[in-house]
Amino acid sequence: MAKPVQLTWLTGAQAIRLHDAGLRPPRGPFAYALVCDVRDPALAALANLALTDADLADERAPSASARTHFRARRSLLRALAAAALGVSPTSVRIAYDSDGAPRVDGLPAFVSVSSRGPLAALAVASSPLGIDLEPFDASAEPVDAVLHPREQAMLAELVSTARARAFLRIWTAKEAYLKALGRGFKRDPATIAATCEAAQFSIDDGGPAPLPVATFAPTMGLGDLIVACAVTA
Ligand SMILES: CC(C)(COP(=O)(O)OP(=O)(O)OC[C@H]1O[C@@H](n2cnc3c(N)ncnc32)[C@H](O)[C@@H]1OP(=O)(O)O)[C@@H](O)C(=O)NCCC(=O)NCCS
Structure with missing residues (x-):
């Protein structure tokens, strides 16, 4: 059964400062996330590592700016x-498995990636995890095809901006979960149900207990972003 593990959010340049200050991983399970603009000057040293041929072979970006962002993300x-x-x-x-999920070769860590232009949500943990980032869009209409009937019913009770935000929060939570499974959209998102009580999200996938999903709204001048991260154990 999937169990939550400790999740520590390190946002913006804080992750890097803590690293520079000698941060060492705890002995127990770890999970870190970095939500950033890859062009942030505070990250320049770590966004410009010499990439390997394997890194560059993974680059599928269609435009010059997208390639620059991919390289900084990697x-x-x-x-x-x-x-x-x-x-x-x-x-x-970093390599990809046959379903396209990124993984760390030969080391005991799991990673996940989400991006929108220069904005990136990157995560690493000692257990499989998934992260997703979506900019808030007040005009976002719920897409029933990706929603569980319980989610559709919940969203039907909301209107306008509240409905758009709830839909995007559900969507990021589900996408993070599906990435944690390593399946992405190869798994039908309508077959899992996200619920939200207070600030806490969980995913019901038919198992004995729902899996908690952390949802997160970065506040470092990156705009109105919704980020979700699911970690399994
Ligand atoms: C993974 C997926 C959900 C990403 O959706 P997205 O909102 O477009 O993009 P995001 O920026 O949030 O995520 C992209 C990252 O997901 C990761 N990813 C891709 N497939 C993944 C999978 N099966 N499991 C976990 N992570 C995956 C990649 O690391 C990618 O980033 P990178 O190319 O920079 O390494 C989606 O692309 C997918 O399901 N792909 C696999 C199935 C597929 O190809 N279906 C096509 C028909 S629906």
């Missing part, structure tokens, strides 16, 4: 995983 992801593991970023190699 560099930061390796740096974040290295910080969590207490190893050099040069020893962290």
Whole structure:
């Protein structure tokens, strides 16, 4: 059964400052997330690591700016995983599994990535995890095809901006969960149900207990973002 593990949010440049200050991973399970603009000057040193041929082979970006963002994301992801593991970023190699999920080759860490232009949500943990980032869009209409009937019923009771925000929060929570499973949209998102009580989200996937999902609204001048992270154990 999936169980939650400790989740520590490190936002913006804080992750890097803590690393520079000698942050070492705890002995127990770890989970870190970095939500940032990859162009942030505070991150420049870690966003410009020399990439390997394997990193560059993963680049599928269609435009020059998208390639620049991919390279910075990949560099930061390796740096974040290295910080969590207490190893050099040069020893962290990222690969993809057959379903497209990123993984760390040969080291005991799991990673997940989400991005929108230069904005990135990167996560590393000692258990499989998923992260998703969506900019808030007040005009977002619920898409019934991706929603569980219980979610559709809940959203039908809301109007306008509240409905748009609730839909996007549900959507990020579900996408984070599906990434944690390593399946992405190969799994039908309508078959799982997100519920929200107070600030806490959970996902019901038919198992004995729902899995908690952390949802997070960064407040460091990155705009109105919704971020969700699911960690399994
Ligand atoms: C994974 C997926 C949910 C991402 O959705 P998105 O909102 O477009 O993009 P995001 O920025 O949030 O996430 C992209 C990241 O997801 C990760 N990813 C891709 N497939 C994944 C999977 N099966 N499991 C976990 N993570 C995955 C990748 O790391 C990617 O980032 P990268 O290319 O920079 O390494 C979606 O692309 C997907 O399901 N892909 C696999 C199935 C597929 O190809 N379906 C096509 C028909 S629906």
